[in-house]
């Protein structure tokens with residue numbers, strides 16, 4: 430009896446949190462109706478992991494935070510133009526990489542942030 434009550438109330442909490450989040454993201458009723466009707470494939474900006482490859486120059490390394498900033502060229506897979514931006518990176522991938530190096534790299538992009546999954550010094 431008590432257990433099912435707890436489950437029911439925690440479900441209600443999850444449901445209300447989800448509703449709250451949805452409202453914050455899509456304040457206009459018309460927009461949220463359209464979003465609910467559409468499938469994931471209609472929304473390329475949804476949290477879908479994408480993979481890209483590029484070349485660039487290392488402009489900053491923060492090994493403690495696990496961050497690398499790359500001045501990179503176009504990344505066709507992600508339809509990105511050339512730009513300078515920061516990526517998360519596992520510190521062990523940074524061994525042998527220093528600021529100013531030309532690198533070829535691969536990244537995972539979740540729609541908000543990128544993580545370098547592979548990086549190679551291309552200036553040697």
Ligand SMILES: [Cu+2]
Nearest residue numbers: 509512513514
């Ligand atoms: Cu970029």
